[in-house]
Amino acid sequence: MVIFDNLPLYLEAFLQxxxxxxxxxxxxxPLGAVIAxxxxxxxxxxxxxxxxxTEILRNTPLVLVFIFCFVVLPILGVILPFMxxxxxxxxxxxxxxxxxxxxxxxxxxxxGQAEAARSIGMTFGQTVTLVVLPQAIRSVIPPIINVMIxxxxxxxxxxxxxxxxxxxxxxxxxxxxxDQVILALVGVAAFYLLITIPLGQLADFLERRVVIRR
Amino acid sequence: xNAPGTPLVVLDHVNKHYGDLHVxxxxxxxxxxxxxxxxxxxxxxxxxxxxxxxxxxETIDDGTISIAGxxxxxxxxxxxxxxxxxxxxxxxxxxFAHKTILQNVTLGPIRVSKKSKAEAETRARxxxxxxxxxxxxxKMPSQLSGGQQQRVAIxxxxxxxxxxxxxxxxxxxxxxxxxxxVLDVMAGLAKEGMTMIVVTHEMGFARRAAxxxxxxxxxxxxxxxxxxxxxxxxxxxxxxxxxxxxxxx
Numbered sequence: 001m002v003i004f005d006n007l008p009l010y011l012e013a014f015l016q017x018x019x020x021x022x023x024x025x026x027x028x029x030p031l032g033a034v035i036a037x038x039x040x041x042x043x044x045x046x047x048x049x050x051x052x053x054t055e056i057l058r059n060t061p062l063v064l065v066f067i068f069c070f071v072v073l074p075i076l077g078v079i080l081p082f083m084x085x086x087x088x089x090x091x092x093x094x095x096x097x098x099x100x101x102x103x104x105x106x107x108x109x110x111x112g113q114a115e116a117a118r119s120i121g122m123t124f125g126q127t128v129t130l131v132v133l134p135q136a137i138r139s140v141i142p143p144i145i146n147v148m149i150x151x152x153x154x155x156x157x158x159x160x161x162x163x164x165x166x167x168x169x170x171x172x173x174x175x176x177x178x179d180q181v182i183l184a185l186v187g188v189a190a191f192y193l194l195i196t197i198p199l200g201q202l203a204d205f206l207e208r209r210v211v212i213r214r
Numbered sequence: 215x216n217a218p219g220t221p222l223v224v225l226d227h228v229n230k231h232y233g234d235l236h237v238x239x240x241x242x243x244x245x246x247x248x249x250x251x252x253x254x255x256x257x258x259x260x261x262x263x264x265x266x267x268x269x270x271x272e273t274i275d276d277g278t279i280s281i282a283g284x285x286x287x288x289x290x291x292x293x294x295x296x297x298x299x300x301x302x303x304x305x306x307x308x309x310f311a312h313k314t315i316l317q318n319v320t321l322g323p324i325r326v327s328k329k330s331k332a333e334a335e336t337r338a339r340x341x342x343x344x345x346x347x348x349x350x351x352x353k354m355p356s357q358l359s360g361g362q363q364q365r366v367a368i369x370x371x372x373x374x375x376x377x378x379x380x381x382x383x384x385x386x387x388x389x390x391x392x393x394x395x396v397l398d399v400m401a402g403l404a405k406e407g408m409t410m411i412v413v414t415h416e417m418g419f420a421r422r423a424a425x426x427x428x429x430x431x432x433x434x435x436x437x438x439x440x441x442x443x444x445x446x447x448x449x450x451x452x453x454x455x456x457x458x459x460x461x462x463x
Binding site for chain 2: 042043110112113115116117118119120121122123126130131134135
C-alpha cells in the first residue's frame, strides 16, 4: 500500500512541513507582537506604518508573496536559499495575522490597566510587556493557534516553490502511483492532521491553565 | 522634597475640548506643596478631566501645566519620569489583575525606580501595613473587597514616593460601608503633609481634610476658597444650587 511503502518519504516531507511551521512561527510571532505594539503606540508614524503593512500583507494572496520572494528578490540581486525564501514569504504573510490576534487580545484588557501602569512611571514598552501583554495572553492563545493552524496549511504553497514538504510529496506519490491516488492523498492529509489536531488541543489546554480573574 | 508653600502644580490658561464640548475652560489653578485641594462639582463639570490632565492621561488643547516648575513633557521617557513623581488613584482601582497585592506595590519600585527586590518588598509591606491590608499581601486583587483594593492602589502610588497625589473619585465605585476605610487612609496622608488633589463627592471629607475647595461647573472653576467659606457661605448661584441639591437629604 502506498502509504506504508513510502513512509520514509512522507516522514521527510512531514518534517519539512513542521520545520516551515516552527521556523515561521518563531519569526512571525515576535514580529507580529512588534506590529501589534506599533498599532497601539502613541506615535502616529509607527501606527500608520504598522497599519499599512498589515492591510497590504493580509489582503495579498500568499502565492504573490512567494513570487515576490522567489522571483522578484533574485531579480533585484537578493539570492537566498529556497528554504530561506519560503520561510521569509510565510513570515511576511503570517506576521500581520499574529499581530491582529494579539491586538484583539490587547483590546480586551481594560484601558485602566495601562493607565495605572503609565501613572506609576512605566514607559510605553514596560506598560505593554509587563502589564498589558501578560493579561492579553489568555484571550490571545486561541486566535494565535488558529493562525498557526492556517499557517500549517499555508506551508503547502512552498511545495510549489521547490520545497519538498507534504503537499509536494503528495504530488510525487500521485504521479508515481496512479492506481492509488486517493490513498496517497489520504496519507498527506493524515500527516497534516498530525500537526493541526494537537495544536487545537494545546489551545484548549493553555486556555484552561492561564486564567486571570477580574 | 518641595518646601511647604512653594507652588507645586500650576495650571495656566488650560483649555480642552471634546468636539463641541468645552470641557476645560480657561483653567488657572496653583496648588502649593503640602496643600490638600478638593475638587467638587456636578457630573460633567470637567473635574475628572482636570485631574487626569495633570499627569497627562488626558492631553490639553492649549495652556500649560507645570509640576515643580517643569512643564509637562509631551511623551517618552521624560513624561514617564514625571508620572512616577505624581501618584494617581483611580475610581476603578485598576490594580494589575495578573499580579499579587505585594507585586502590585513592588512593580513600580523594581522596574521604574530600579530598587532591589528585597528593598522594594520591605517598603511595600510597610505601606500595606499602613493602609491596613498587610495580611492580604499574597492574594490576587480579585480576592479583595473594593475598599481593600483601593487602599492597595494608594499604597502602590505611595511606593513611588510621589510629591503629589491625585485622587480621581476614589470612593465612587465603593459600597457605602467601605468608603470610610479609604477616606481614613486619605485623611491620614493629608495630616502627614502630602500634597493632594482629590476629586470627590464626599463632602464630609472635603470639610474635614481639605485646605481648599475648588468648585467646578461647565468646565470652569467657579469658586476656589476654604471649605468653611464654601459650605457655609457659597458666593455663586451655581454653588448654592449644587449644595442645596446634595445637602438636602
